Amino acid sequence: MITNVSVKNWKKFDQQKEWSFDKGIQLIYGPNTSGKSSLLEAIYFAFFGVDEKVDGNPTYNSNEAAIVTVDFISNTGEKYRIIRSYKKIKRKEESFTLYKLVDGNEEFFSDNPQDAIKIYGNFEDIFTHIIFLKEGEIYRALSRMKSNLDEELAYLLNLQRFDVLRDKLRETRLKVIKKEKENVKKDPTFLSEKEINELNDKLNDLNEVKKKLEEEKSKFIDNRQTAQKKYSLTKKLRDLDSQKQKYGETIKTIRNKYENKESLIEFLDNEIESLENKYRQLELEYSKLSSEKAEKEGEKRRLNKLIIEIKSFKSSGTTTCPTCYQKVDPLILQEAMESFSKKVTKLENALSQLNYSIDTVNEEKRNISQKIKEIKEDLFELKNAKARISDVQEEMNEISENLNSLPHTEDIQYYSKQIQELEQKISETNVEIGTIEKKLSSSKQEGVFIDELEFQEKFIELVENKIAEYKDELLERKLDEIKSVIKEKWSEIWDKEIWSIEFDENLIPTISFKFKGTTIQQNLRSFSASEKILLSVILRAALIDKFLSVKTMILDDPSIFLDQESVKIAARFYRELIDKKSVEQIIMTTFDESFKELLKPEKVINLE
Structure with a gap:
């Protein structure tokens, strides 16, 4: 849809002129020679340049360039602007620039009219004829x-x-x-029927040879898998035997530690029980000594307190007891204090002996506890080793049975070598087969090919x-x-x-x-x-x-040859084209006042 046209130095318009257009009937109205047709030619010129649609010299002043600018909305709803100029003094000079309009601002798109086809298409014939x-x-x-x-x-x-x-x-x-x-007849790829049959026979023989080689290879692969299985089982058997010997060494070490006692597990269980009983006795003794120690320490504290009180009484210089308020003999106090000091000394000696005894009991408890721990660990190792020897032996027996059930085989390397040799033979056979198949596929039988060509001719004619x-x-x-x-x-x-x-x-x-x-x-x-x-x-x-x-129609004075009744019919027809949206925009010119009134155009552009 055309939205704006401006011209300068174009035909009748010497100065800059600009007109806006919208949807609906856009009527360019004015008397003859007012420039109505020149305005329509300007639209054509912007799109397609100067040709027979543009009458005469398009410039008002031949020494200056004619410039036409047309804004339009593409079928995709995007806005564009074409600026085209024309000047001819000695030779024709024409320039073209296409811009994309974004928010009213020009963004350069192309200066090559051919590139503009991407926007409005190459529709010059359609434009001029329709x-x-x-x-x-x-x-x-x-x-x-x-x-x-x-x-x-x-x-x-x-x-x-x-x-x-x-x-x-x-x-x-x-x-x-x-x-x-x-x-x-000259094509070497054409083979006789005899040659084709010979090649097919040879191909069948080679396929049979290949089949036998594949079968033999399959057998060797099966034997190699058996040999690999035997090797794997034998290796596992050796590993299990090594484990069995390791557990046996563990049992031997524990037996030597306990001087090869008979019924070693029973012996160790009894030894643990004996040590645990002894440990419990030591705990009782420890408890007894601790109680005695606490009792003597209490007695010691009581005597020390009395000694301190006597010393305090003596140092105060009084002879009256603060408790009973009676006279106290200083000699008696001295004798009492000395007696208490001797008892404290005796208690300290007894406590020292008790501490020694307690330390001795604790040391013995630690030794017995460590001994119990070691014996329990040895007992666990002994039982575990015996159990694992039994499990390993059972697994070894099962593997031995599997090995005995497998057939005799050569070593793995032998089978691998045989398989490699067979694969080489199969590869060579495949090359021969491929050569023959290629020759057969590229060859043609003369009669069949001619029939095929004739069929293609008929098929092409049908198409x-x-x-x-x-x-x-x-x-x-x-x-x-x-x-x-x-x-x-x-x-x-x-x-x-x-x-x-x-x-x-x-x-x-x-x-x-x-x-x-x-x-x-x-x-x-x-x-x-x-x-x-x-x-x-x-x-x-x-x-x-x-x-x-493109829903636009451009008509130059469409009422010129119509009688008055036809003018009314034509006006109604153009009006309905717009109202029923058969076309989106009709740009037309007229000098007929009655035609203008009948059209009821959305916009009138008056040219004087």
Whole structure:
């Protein structure tokens, strides 16, 4: 959709001019020579440059460049700006720049018009034949459109891809087939039936040899696996015997430690019991000594307290007892203190002896506890060793039975060598087989190959016919869609309904119409000028509606050849194209005031 156009030094516009456009009917209104057509040509020039659509010299002042800027919204909804300039003094000079508009700011996209195809596509033919009709061309467009309708539909439907496919089939594959037919006798890959049979026999023999080699290899692999199993079991048997000897040494060491006592486990159990009884006796003795020690220490503390009290009484210088308030003889006090001191000394000697006895008991307890621990550890080792010897012996017996059940084999290296030699023979056989198979696969039987070539020729011919049929069917379907639109639009604007529309078989000049309620078939020659003009516009609206993503129509003075009644019909028709969203935007020019009022355009651009 076109959103903005500005020009400078373009045809009638010497100064900078700018116009904005929106959806709906955008009417450029003004008298003749006001520049209406020049404005439409500016839009064309921005997209495609100067050609026959741009009449005369596009510059107002030939010494300066004409500059046209067009803003538009792409089919994806993105905004772009084209700036194209033109200048011709000695030679034509034309520049082109395409920008992407992001938040109103220009971001450079390309200065190559070919790159702009990525945005709005290479639709110059569509633009000139369908979207943009200049003043005076709308009437002539119908006859030109009739003669080119098949080409335009083929272009819109991309039907040329079918022609390319058909030509490629004919020009490439058929030539190859013909050449192969001519060279079939010279081709060394062609073998006689006898040669092919001999190669097949040799191939069968080699496959049989390979099969026997594979079977022999399989046997050697089985024997090697057996030998590997025997080796593994023998090694495990040696390891178990080594463990058994280790446990035997453990038992022997423990026996020697206890002078080879008979019933050693029973002896050790009894020894532990005896030591534990002795330990309990020592604990009783320790308890007794500790009680006696506590008693003597209490007596000692009591005597020391009395001695301290006597000393305190003597040092105070009084002779009266603070407790009983009687006279106390100092000599008696001295004798009592000396007696108490002797008792304390005697108690200290007794405590020293008790401490010694307690230490002796504790030492003996520690020794017995350590002895019990050592005997228990030896007893555990002895029992564990005997149990493990039994388990190991049982496992050794089982392995020995397995070994005895296995067949006799050679050593592993022997089988590995045999397998390697067989693999080498199999590899050599595979090479021979591959050589023969390659020769057979690349060879051809003359008769079979010729039949195949003839089949391919028939198949290609069938494909060509199917391509042509599909192309015709596709074209017919699209023509039916166009006819449907024409019927609908025609019945909306004229007071007569089309019953059928027929194009001739070549889709050229004869387009005839049969109206409902009549048996008369009318062709274009019987149509009025107004009917022909509106039919041309209807056809283009149908093409835009059914084929194009560009929903814009540009018309230069479409009312110029219409009578007053047709002007009303045309205005209503253009209005309905917009209201029913058949097209999104119609940019048109007119100098007809009544046509302008009838159109009810969304926007009017007045040119003086």
